[in-house]
Amino acid sequence: MEGSPPFGGPTLTAVLAAILNRPPPIPEHAGPMAPVLGALLNRAPSERPDAVALTGQLTALLRPGPPVLTVRSPGTTSRTAPATVVPAAWQESPLRAAVLDGHGGRVHSVAFSPDGRVLASGCDQGVRPDGSLIKGGRRVRLWDVASQTCTAALTGPDGAASSVAFAPDSAMLASGNSGQPVHLWRLTSRFRRGPITLAGDTDVVSVAFSPDGTLLATGNCHKTVRLWDVAARACIAALSGHGGWVLSVAFSPDGGTLATGSADHTVRLWDVAARTCVAVLTDGFTPVFSVAFSPDGSLLASGGADTTVQLWDVATQTRTATLTGHAKAVTSVAFSPDGSTLASASHDKTVRLWHLQ
Numbered sequence: 001m002e003g004s005p006p007f008g009g010p011t012l013t014a015v016l017a018a019i020l021n022r023p024p025p026i027p028e029h030a031g032p033m034a035p036v037l038g039a040l041l042n043r044a045p046s047e048r049p050d051a052v053a054l055t056g057q058l059t060a061l062l063r064p065g066p067p068v069l070t071v072r073s074p075g076t077t078s079r080t081a082p083a084t085v086v087p088a089a090w091q092e093s094p095l096r097a098a099v100l101d102g103h104g105g106r107v108h109s110v111a112f113s114p115d116g117r118v119l120a121s122g123c124d125q126g127v128r129p130d131g132s133l134i135k136g137g138r139r140v141r142l143w144d145v146a147s148q149t150c151t152a153a154l155t156g157p158d159g160a161a162s163s164v165a166f167a168p169d170s171a172m173l174a175s176g177n178s179g180q181p182v183h184l185w186r187l188t189s190r191f192r193r194g195p196i197t198l199a200g201d202t203d204v205v206s207v208a209f210s211p212d213g214t215l216l217a218t219g220n221c222h223k224t225v226r227l228w229d230v231a232a233r234a235c236i237a238a239l240s241g242h243g244g245w246v247l248s249v250a251f252s253p254d255g256g257t258l259a260t261g262s263a264d265h266t267v268r269l270w271d272v273a274a275r276t277c278v279a280v281l282t283d284g285f286t287p288v289f290s291v292a293f294s295p296d297g298s299l300l301a302s303g304g305a306d307t308t309v310q311l312w313d314v315a316t317q318t319r320t321a322t323l324t325g326h327a328k329a330v331t332s333v334a335f336s337p338d339g340s341t342l343a344s345a346s347h348d349k350t351v352r353l354w355h356l357q
Contacts, residue, residue: 001030006041056099059325100143100351102150107345109163109290109332113170116337118151119143121351122161122175140164140175140185154185154195162205163248163332167230168213176204182218182228198233201226206248206290210272211255219246225260225270237275241268248290248332253297261288261302281317290332295339303330309344309354323354 007018024041027034105124139161142152163176183195206219225239244263258270269279309323328347
């Protein structure tokens with residue numbers, strides 16, 4: 001990239017002395033490759049990117065967009081990349097900023113807490129080398145966004161934690177689970193109590209609280225959507241119309257609209273008060289695993305089996321962007337409270353953070 005070795009000298013001894021005593025040179029001609037070269041030239045092996053991190057950095061450079069700024073791998077500290085000039089045409093493109101590792105199985109769901117400081121994620125059971133499913137365990141994890149570290153692993157569902165959602169006041173976390181009812185955790189109790197369950201609805205694969213926290217929407221493999229009174233823990237409505245599993249549910253910021261994504265390749269919009277379907281979106285969808293509204297309600301994000309994240313203009317119902325990078329199906333998407341970051345989870349066992357502004 002630079003056209004010369006990083007360290008030079010007239011003799012082998014001079015070269016070795018330069019390696020031992022001089023800092024690595026800052027790349028001048030590498031452009032978007034500069035952060036990668038800078039990281040690989042770090043003297044401390046533990047601070048160089050490992051194979052997984054390096055693959056992610058190089059893969060990111062294959063698509064239009066600026067280079068990866070930082071990557072944090074388990075057991076290492078994050079390293080700020082050397083400054084580099086980013087072409088103006090790239091400055092508005094999303095970029096992958098971090099990878100959070102630690103789940104033992106495929107990651108199905110992510111959700112930001114209302115203040116944006118915590119990210120919850122849920123995974124499946126995982127499989128032992130002999131092919132048997134892992135019993136028990138901790139399917140739901142809480143992450144500190146600033147430090148990119150796991151702060152809690154919650155016990156509860158024995159099957160896959162297919163979906164997670166925070167209540168608007170951050171005091172409760174809901175998890176939809178395969179083969180089991182919805183689990184509710186009181187986060188203010190420091191997890192000393194076991195989770196609360198909502199009886200009467202099993203195989204729940206998607207959950208979402210209404211903006212005021214009074215309702216919980218759930219979607220299941222029985223092709224229906226249920227609305228629950230959270231305080232009473234009772235089902236108050238069942239919405240039908242999808243022709244496949246209801247894989248995702250999301251309330252609009254004003255609480256008046258519910259978006260649902262399904263294995264029938266459609267996204268439906270529902271009037272919550274009237275409890276009726278008001279629109280069916282079908283343009284370009286594969287099975288839709290997750291949907292999420294932006295905080296201002298102008299964008300709808302969807303993730304599906306084609307490994308991409310789609311961004312949609314809600315008013316015009318047109319696609320505005322396609323985000324690529326995951327190696328397998330995108331199972332969950334979530335906006336940060338200020339709308340600047342979008343998180344996506346995938347069967348490739350990674351969580352990706354995208355800068356949208």
